[in-house]
Amino acid sequence: MNKSFIPRLVNIILIIAFVSPLVYGLYLYNWDIERFIGFKASEVSVNISYTVDQVYVKENYIVFSIEIVNTGDVPLTIRRLDATLNATLDMQMHISSKSEYVFPEGRGLDVGESVSIDLKFPVASPTGGRLYFKGIEYMMELSLEAKVYGEPIVLTSVIKGGLSR
């Protein structure tokens, strides 16, 4: 037998040993290279929930004390919250106002962590005096600018509610 036959045979076995599992895997994935090489990851959920703890009047502002909770899967850094308030006071007076809350350095929120903020909506009293109401029905559109692992994202949500005293 030629002395080079055995090393050549070993080389062929080596190539088959390397290639065959990959080819078999590709066959199992219906020759779909993208699916074979790509990630098989479930969707990363980034969620924020808001709870209105308190609504009160301070000077010419309606102040909403809001608790922001990170209910998603990943930690995030919140940077700015823009809010548009549409409300009805005492079922008579419709108001619309905007407010913003900025976290200058950004506020990191781990999964499940929460932060409370006061959103101040400037509202002029119709009588020119002190703003006063007994009941409020509101709808607030919130737009939260945040960063997930350094990538800026915007999360929008709408909260509705009412209070009476």
Added chain:
Amino acid sequence: MSGAVKEPLLTRLAYYRHVNLFALIAGLITLYLVLRSGELVILVSNIVEGDTITIGLGEMEINVLGRSLSIPILDYLVISSKLSYLVASLSLITGSLVKDEELSKGLIGFKLPSMTGLILTVVALILMYLGGSFNPLSNEVSMALTINIGGRIYSIPISYSIKPTLNTYLALTANLMAILGRLAVRGKTNYIRRLRELSTSIFIPI
């Protein structure tokens, strides 16, 4: 005669009787790595604590952004690597023990280093396909992970530092030993050929 044709130092170091020690050690280390199926390299995330990617001849584990991911090709690449390393190690061991120099040279070959190179090339191609890159200066692997957040696609840059393990150094040693073993057997075959040529030329009648 022995003064005219000298056996190379590497060959003298490598051989104990007819056994190529370098190739034998390379084969045994490779066989040990295959049978142990341990991790070869661990990539530790620079961004998220606890995120690691374990690459080895056993199970491949990828934890990105606190979640376990799966890349199908890697599972099959592990099997490929394992099988080819097994064949290479057996070939090295056999080649190191065989007395015939030509056969020993063929069996030792550059099988192990070339398989390592092939596996690393496939890994690099997969990394490139996933938009990643490897910076040898900073010893970092970086890639952009595409994730779906609330229906929108975001590209999150992530980077990992390479953390070698004992098996990494064993694999490097095995590859180095295999190269030295191959060079030693070449030196030996050349030495024997020259000796034969010399002895033939001496006995040729003028």
